[in-house]
Amino acid sequence: MPRTPESYEDVDLDDAPPLQPVHYAEQALLGALLLDPHRLETITTLEPGHFGNPAHGALFAAMRTGPAPDPELHIKDPAWLNTVLDAARPEAPGLNASYLHTLIQVCPWPQHAATYARMIRADHARRMLRMHAESLAQTAADATLPNPAVAVIAQVDTLTRYLEDLAGQFAPHPGSLPRTPLLPPPPRDTDEEALDEERLLLASATAHPNELKTMRWLEADDFALPLHGQLFLCLTSLAHRGDPVDAITVLWEAQHRGLLTTDVAPADLMALVSTPVGSPEHWGERILHRALLRQAHAVAGRIETFTDDPANTPHQLITGSRRALADLTALRARWQRTAPQPPSTARPRAPRTPVSSRAGPLPRAAAPATAARATR
Template sequence: MPRTPEPDEDDLATTPPPPPVFHVEQALLGALLLEPHRLSEITGIGASSFSTAAHAALFGAIGSMPAPDPVEHATDASWLHEVLTVARRQARGLSPTYVHALVQVCKWPQHAAAYARIVEAEHARCRLAAAAHRLLHTAHDVSLPHRVTSVLAEAAAVAGVVDDVAARFPPHAGSLPRTPAPPTSAPHDAEAVDEELLLLATATAYPASVEQMRWLTADDFTDPLHADLWQCLSALTRRGVPVDPVTVLWEAQQRGVLGTRTPRELLGLLADSVGSPEHWGERVLQRSVLATAHRVGRRIESFTDDPATTPYQLVVGSRRALADLSAVRARWQHATAPPAPAKKPTPTRASAAARAGPPTTKPPAARIGR
């Protein structure tokens, strides 16, 4: 049973402490309240870069007002009150006490630019985390009519965020993230297993299609045995030997990939074909695109969840993760591209119609009557 706190017990101890960037934001705002002219040194951040609504409102208010005269500002607090009045329009809970506390907490206003750079780095992490979360959500949203198209659009959005972060924090050598990869175990999907079996059976019945389906690889299958059997089919078609359930069974035995299936079971599975190999192949590849998007989203999310990951490492690690998705996306686009229109045959010189020219024979001589 959950523990019931005592009436006089202070439950504030259960509130997690604010992250380090919260204190950096306080130092930056305090520096700008003390020396407003330092706002000209701040680049790369805006009100949305701050972690709380109160901090965002204060930064926006400071930027919307002209800086006071430094000499007058040292002895007159009217500019601070004006900032508070403007900021309260966005954050009504702000108080004069908190504004003065920010002024007191900042001991080094000359470090304002360094504080802003830290805020910018943390905001980049939050942006990338949000983009990765949207990619994960889209990969699992079964209500979307075109899931792969939506997933690839979100992946492009993630890549856009990564490029923007890279422009602000260019990666350098030795900036690989040290965050361990999250587990990639996937639940058993009976529908995926059935579709892979139908693909293998129809490809065995129509082996000519296998050579045209190079956009499908063994890594796209969810069952290791199915991946091995696809490699067997591909090897047989490349060698140009007859393909049927018996030859596939023999190839699987030669490769040692029969697994727990008995020969009779395997022959039965390969003989039950329905539909076309291309249809089932696209279904298998579609699942592979979605599964890869899930893994990429989880990987990038693990980078952003690790506070020790620097912006440079976020860029390098995210780009490497996205490369896996780019590879399967290229194969998906190749598989689903409409067939190219057949080119009209170019007439050769021999088949071209002869051009009309002058007669090569003389007209018959006129007959002279007797």
């Protein structure tokens, strides 16, 4: 007959209500093992660190410190229970004999111990995936790093390896995509430095359009300001068609693309592309660098949203996270195309730091005030 959980209060083990389902799975597993210690032999993939409650993890670790007792002797003599309790107390002082008996009482079916263990592993996977996503978001936002793009790529590789490990631990099932509603992506970084770099790219590309033919790694969506991205498309279209490129031809192309509005006058647009400084490739790399960090932050937020939804199974978390990483993987590939091919090696290439000799220190945009207004 299954045991029915009774009403009880834990002894200094719960941080704050309400208790989550995994708490009861942890209690049920520990109760099953206290009743039938020989079942420890079937719980081989579970580790103490998988438990959400540290006291539960300490108790599980204590159970594995020595051999399981003889089943017949265990029924008559609680010596093994006392040994486990003494071994766990240094890590979990709040544990007492009363709580061990509570664990035994609330275990519905000791035969279901392996299932309870899978539940605990699944919840641990959710917590760890969120931790990886948070680490990615923090790295993407850390302005103190000497090369944030390299650090972000390293975090992405770590996250990808973790997802691969999880895929081997949890079986797939129908309905693999998360059904969690996603929040809108965060707003793009439109601070003055980012906009200056985009203005300088447009102006320098107008002055040196031949370089655009080798900059297929940069796309309009990489720009912080959509207008700047559309003007970049104007420039690349002219260059790839072999048409002349100057402020007037760019204006004409922009008109055909419907970019001239009451806020963007022809004179403003021509002023925007008429103050070249440095190399288009230099500014393009800066823009792509910002886009990589922005996309990494957005991907991290998306994965965090998945992990916040307890309805998602581990397989759904894996599938949703891989889908979220796909766009970042494509952008990363474009970023790596801006670096020279490294020597033959199995390791991925590390992005290079833009060479400062291409262009001097970042100046303020020399465009008239009307052009500055047009890009806001």
